[in-house]
Amino acid sequence: MNAWLVAATVLLVGLVPCGAVIVRGRIVEALVGLQMAGILQTVVLLLLAEGYHRPAFFDLALVLALLSLAGGLVFARMLERWV
Amino acid sequence: MSLSEVAVVFLLVVGVFVELACCLGVLLMDDAYDKLHYLGPAAIAGPLAIAGAVFVRHGFSEAGIKAFLTAALLILASPVLSHATARALYIRRRDHIEPRPRVRR
Numbered sequence: 407m408n409a410w411l412v413a414a415t416v417l418l419v420g421l422v423p424c425g426a427v428i429v430r431g432r433i434v435e436a437l438v439g440l441q442m443a444g445i446l447q448t449v450v451l452l453l454l455a456e457g458y459h460r461p462a463f464f465d466l467a468l469v470l471a472l473l474s475l476a477g478g479l480v481f482a483r484m485l486e487r488w489v
Numbered sequence: 490m491s492l493s494e495v496a497v498v499f500l501l502v503v504g505v506f507v508e509l510a511c512c513l514g515v516l517l518m519d520d521a522y523d524k525l526h527y528l529g530p531a532a533i534a535g536p537l538a539i540a541g542a543v544f545v546r547h548g549f550s551e552a553g554i555k556a557f558l559t560a561a562l563l564i565l566a567s568p569v570l571s572h573a574t575a576r577a578l579y580i581r582r583r584d585h586i587e588p589r590p591r592v593r594r
Contacts, residue, residue, distance in 0.1 A: 409497070409498055409501055410501070413501045413504070413505050413539075416505050416509070417505055417508055417509070419509070420508055420509050420512035421512075423512045423513060423515060423516035424512060424515065424516075426516060427515055427516055427524070431521075432521070434521045434574065434577060434578045434581065435521045435524055437574055437577075438515060438521055438524045438525055438528065438574060439515060439524075441528055441570055441574070442511065442512060442515045442527070442528060442531060445508075445528070445531050445532050445535070445536070445563060445567075446508060446512065446531070448536070448559060448563060449504065449508060449535055449536055449539050452536070452539055452540070452543065452556055452559060453501075453539065455552070456543050456546070456552065456556075461550070461551045461552040461555070464551070464552055464555035464556060464559065465555065467555075467556075467559045468555060468558055468559045468562065471559050471562040471563050471566065472562060474566075475562070475566035475569065475570060478566075478570045478573070478574070479569070479570065479573050482570070482573035482574050482576070482577040483573070483577070485577040485578075485581065486576065486577035486580040486581060
């Protein structure tokens with residue numbers, strides 16, 4: 407297990423507070439927790455791609471960063487109008 | 490241990506510390522506006538440090554360029570998302586976003 411995989415494993419612990427905010431907080435606070443979890447997962451995917459020596463896996467982090475932006479915007483728009 | 494390996498480990502530690510500290514901030518702050526402040530460093534400093542570590546290891550290769558593209562995307566997306574979320578929260582609390590019409594005398 408190299409330093410990249412250790413860092414990815416440690417970062418996965420950060421998903422616990424994000425999950426707690428999503429489950430226990432009000433709905434806009436849950437959106438903030440979701441955005442934080444998206445950032446965290448993107449960084450974890452970067453670290454896993456480097457840790458397993460697979461440069462093609464960096465595409466996953468890139469796509470997740472793009473999709474978490476789109477998802478966050480859709481959720482924010484929905485929260486201000488309908489929910 | 491070479492100098493580049495020390496730099497990689499240092500950048501990894503900085504990136505992981507920033508991300509975990511921001512997670513704790515999101516958990517511990519009371520208001521959604523306060524929680525929003527912790528998305529900034531998590532989307533800017535953390536990914537930049539991790540992408541920097543990848544770049545120190547690989548230089549201008551496929552991995553280094555993609556890591557920096559990912560960090561750049563997160564850095565560009567962060568203020569947009571924060572603005573959209575704060576706007577949604579403002580509208581939910583005040584029930585309007587436009588300024589109230591001025592009364593002419």
